[in-house]
Amino acid sequence: FAHEVHPSEIAYDYWTTVRTLEAIGHREAFGLNWDPSHMVWQDLDPVAFLLDFKDRIYHVDCKDTRKRMSNGRNGRLGSHLPWADPRRGWDFISTGHGDVPWEDAFRMLNHIGYTGPISVEWEDAGMDRLVGAPEALEFVRRLAFDAPDAAFDAAFASKE
Known part of the structure; x- marks a missing residue:
């Protein structure tokens, strides 16, 4: 579960x-x-969460969030406004277009040895899904790189 x-x-x-x-x-x-979109709008560090709960990450959802709270009017709770309304303090947005630190997250996933499923959970009320979903999938595929087989500096220790 x-x-x-x-x-x-x-x-x-x-x-x-x-x-x-x-x-x-x-x-x-x-x-x-692990779905970082819910952490970002709460001002939680999604990458630190991966490290602290590394033995508990059983699935990864790649979903993004963009915050818009800097103007002093938009609040964290969304004000019961519709998705994509610019008066909201945050919104789900196509993966790669928001505030999730994706490269740091994928590097941390490698660091903790995560090899489980990775899904794109696409939500963006301001973008057509036929454009956004394939773009998000390609974005995630570029970041889902393997960890190196050996430490970077191991090559310098070679006697050859």
């Missing part, structure tokens, strides 16, 4: 994830679906 960490769920941020895992005795069957 891979629980998606987002508001309305029992684990919706960093500390509720810690508390949820403690409450169930860190049961191995309970993993996490």
